[in-house]
Amino acid sequence: MAFRILITESISNEGIQRLQETPNVIVELRSNLDFKDLTAIIHQFDALIVRSQTQVTREIIEPATNLKIIGRAGVGVDNIDLDAATENGILVVNAPNGNTNSAAEHTMAMLMALSRNIPQAYHALKQNKWDRKQYIGVELKDKTLGIIGLGRIGAEVAYRARGQRMNVIAYDPFLTKEKASKMGIEYGSIQAVLQSADFITVHTPLLKETKHLLNRDAFERMKPGVQIINCARGGIIDEDALYEAIISKKVVGAALDVLEEEPFLQHKLLELPEVIATPHLGASTIEAQENVAVDVCQDILRYIHGGVVRNPVNLPSLDKEFYRKIEPYFHLGEKLGEFLIYLADESPEEITISYAGDITSYELSPLSRKIIKGILKRHLGTHVNEINALYLANRKDIQIHESKTSTKKGFSNLITVELKTKSTKRNVSGTLLNGLGARIVKIDHFSVDVTPKGHIIVIHHTDQPGVIGKMGSLLANHDINIATMQVDRSDIGGDAIMMLKVDKHVEEVVLNKLMMLEDIHYVRAIDL
Ligand SMILES: NC(=O)C1=CN([C@@H]2O[C@H](COP(=O)(O)OP(=O)(O)OC[C@H]3O[C@@H](n4cnc5c(N)ncnc54)[C@H](O)[C@@H]3O)[C@@H](O)[C@H]2O)C=CC1
Ligand SMILES: O=C(O)CCC(=O)C(=O)O
Numbered sequence: 001m002a003f004r005i006l007i008t009e010s011i012s013n014e015g016i017q018r019l020q021e022t023p024n025v026i027v028e029l030r031s032n033l034d035f036k037d038l039t040a041i042i043h044q045f046d047a048l049i050v051r052s053q054t055q056v057t058r059e060i061i062e063p064a065t066n067l068k069i070i071g072r073a074g075v076g077v078d079n080i081d082l083d084a085a086t087e088n089g090i091l092v093v094n095a096p097n098g099n100t101n102s103a104a105e106h107t108m109a110m111l112m113a114l115s116r117n118i119p120q121a122y123h124a125l126k127q128n129k130w131d132r133k134q135y136i137g138v139e140l141k142d143k144t145l146g147i148i149g150l151g152r153i154g155a156e157v158a159y160r161a162r163g164q165r166m167n168v169i170a171y172d173p174f175l176t177k178e179k180a181s182k183m184g185i186e187y188g189s190i191q192a193v194l195q196s197a198d199f200i201t202v203h204t205p206l207l208k209e210t211k212h213l214l215n216r217d218a219f220e221r222m223k224p225g226v227q228i229i230n231c232a233r234g235g236i237i238d239e240d241a242l243y244e245a246i247i248s249k250k251v252v253g254a255a256l257d258v259l260e261e262e263p264f265l266q267h268k269l270l271e272l273p274e275v276i277a278t279p280h281l282g283a284s285t286i287e288a289q290e291n292v293a294v295d296v297c298q299d300i301l302r303y304i305h306g307g308v309v310r311n312p313v314n315l316p317s318l319d320k321e322f323y324r325k326i327e328p329y330f331h332l333g334e335k336l337g338e339f340l341i342y343l344a345d346e347s348p349e350e351i352t353i354s355y356a357g358d359i360t361s362y363e364l365s366p367l368s369r370k371i372i373k374g375i376l377k378r379h380l381g382t383h384v385n386e387i388n389a390l391y392l393a394n395r396k397d398i399q400i401h402e403s404k405t406s407t408k409k410g411f412s413n414l415i416t417v418e419l420k421t422k423s424t425k426r427n428v429s430g431t432l433l434n435g436l437g438a439r440i441v442k443i444d445h446f447s448v449d450v451t452p453k454g455h456i457i458v459i460h461h462t463d464q465p466g467v468i469g470k471m472g473s474l475l476a477n478h479d480i481n482i483a484t485m486q487v488d489r490s491d492i493g494g495d496a497i498m499m500l501k502v503d504k505h506v507e508e509v510v511l512n513k514l515m516m517l518e519d520i521h522y523v524r525a526i527d528l
Helices: 013-020 035-044 082-087 100-115 118-126 152-163 177-182 190-196 216-221 239-247 286-304 320-343 365-383 389-395 467-477 508-516
Strands: 003-007 025-029 047-050 069-072 091-094 144-148 167-171 199-202 226-230 251-256 275-277 350-357 399-405 413-420 425-433 437-443 446-450 455-462 482-489 495-502 520-527
Touching: 003 035, 013 025, 013 286, 047 286, 069 286, 082 091, 082 389, 091 286, 100 118, 100 152, 100 199, 100 226, 100 251, 100 275, 100 286, 144 152, 144 190, 152 167, 167 190, 190 216, 216 239, 239 251, 320 365, 320 413, 320 425, 320 437, 320 455, 320 520, 350 365, 365 389, 365 399, 365 413, 446 482, 446 495, 455 467, 467 482, 467 495, 467 508, 508 520
Parallel strands: 003 025, 003 047, 047 069, 069 091, 144 167, 144 199, 199 226, 226 251, 251 275, 350 399
Antiparallel strands: 350 413, 413 425, 425 437, 437 446, 455 495, 455 520, 482 495
C-alpha cells in the first residue's frame, strides 16, 4: 500500500522531491487547509509535514487513525501536541540544526536594526521625511548583550555579538562557568543577565517554565533604557508587561520576530514606534528552508525504510553505530515480551527487566521500550509501539523496573524479563548466541534452548513416565508435527517443563485436550 504524506505549509522542493522520487510514496501539498478541513482528511495520511503555522492539536491527532509520523520542518514543536502524539503512538521528528545560522543572523539583523533605528528611519524617508536627529542610535561595541537560552541559536548569537565587540552575559540551566569562559562570555544567573544587560535576547524553547519568562517582575529588574529582542517564540515575553515597560520608558526598543498569536497584524505593540517587527522570518532563508526540508524529509524516508530517524522529538535518539549493534537485541527483547505475556493469566502489575553482561555498556532504554511493547501488544494490538509503550504501561498502572549488572550470568549477554501479576511471577531469559542468533534460555527456573520464532507449545507438567508419549500421540492425531522438543525438570518426579516447536498454529480445542491429560498443569500455545 502507498505511504501517503500530507504537507500543509510551504517547504523547499529540495525535500519534497526526495519524497516524490520514492516508489510507493504519494505526496499531497495542501497549504490552504483550515482546521476543519485538516481534521476531516487527516485519517487518509501516514505522515504529516508542517512548519510553525499548522496547529497539530489533539483534535487533529485523535482522528488521525493512520498517522505514523509528524515531521516539523524547523526547531520549535510548540505547535504540535506532543503528549497526544506520544499517546497515539505517533513519532514526531524535527529539523533542529538546519535553521540555526539563519535564526542567529536574523537576531543580529534585528539587534543592529534596533540599535540604529533602521526600519523607523527608512519608513520616515519613504514618507519624504529627512530626519537625522530623531534616529540617533547607539553603538553595540562595549555594550552588554544578555542572552537567555544558550542552545544552538543562543550560542551562535553569542559568537556573532563577540564579533561586534560586545560583552556577552548568558544564562542557561546547562551553561557552566567553564563553558562560558571557553566561549569568551560571562556566565550569569537570570537575575544577573536582567540587571546588567543593555540588550536582552531570548533563545529558549516555549515551555511551561519559559512562558512569560520576561514578565513585569523581570522588566522591573532590568537596566533603564534596555532593548529587547525575541526571535525565539512569542509567549516567552509577557506582551502586556513589555507594552507597559515601553510606555514607561524602561524599555526603549524591542525587536520582535514572533508574538504569542500568529499571524499578527493589528497588535498594540506594533503601534509603538519603539517596536520593530518581522513576520516570523528567523528561518526564512533559502539555505535554512532547504536544510530543514531535506532533513525532515530524509527522516521520514528513514522511517518508511525502517531505518533510524536522526531527529526524534518524542523518542530517545539513537546513533547509527549504536543502532547497528543493538538492533539484534531489539528483536530478541520484543519476542521475550511477547512470549512472557502468554504465560500470565492475569493482568500485569509490574515488569522488571534485568540486563547482565556486555550489553549493559549500551543505553538500554530503547530496548526496554521494545520489551514492554512486546508485552503490551498481545492485548493492545498494533496500537502499541516503542513511542507509546511507556505511556500506555503507565496508564495501565504497570510499574516498570530496570536493573543492570556487567557481571555475566552464564552467557556473555542475558536479558531477563519478569512479569508480576496479582498472584504470580513469571520470568523468561534470552540471549544472543554468537553466530546462532536469539535464544530463550530460561523460563522461570527451567533451562531451555529455544529460538523465539514460530509456533511453540509450553507445557508445565509432573515428570512422569509416559507424559511425553501421550502428548506426542495427541498432537499427531491432530496432524500437528513436532519440529523440536526441549524438556527440563526441577528433580526426578518433580516439576517439569516441555517446549515443543510445532509446524502450525495450535487450536484452542487441541490445547483443551492436552490440558485434560494426566499430570499436566498448564499448556500455552504461543505464536511468535
Ligand atoms: N524565529 C524563527 O524563525 C526561529 C525560532 N526558533 C526558536 O528559537 C528557539 C531556540 O532554538 P534552538 O537554539 O535551536 O534551541 P536549543 O534547544 O538548541 O536551545 C534552547 C536552549 O534554551 C535553554 N533553556 C531552556 N529553558 C530555559 C530557561 N528557563 N532559561 C534559560 N534557558 C533555558 C535550553 O537549556 C537550551 O540550551 C526555539 O524557541 C526555537 O523554536 C528556531 C529557529 C527559527
Ligand atoms: O519558518 C518556520 O517554519 C519557523 C521556524 C521556527 O520558528 C523554528 O524552527 O522553530
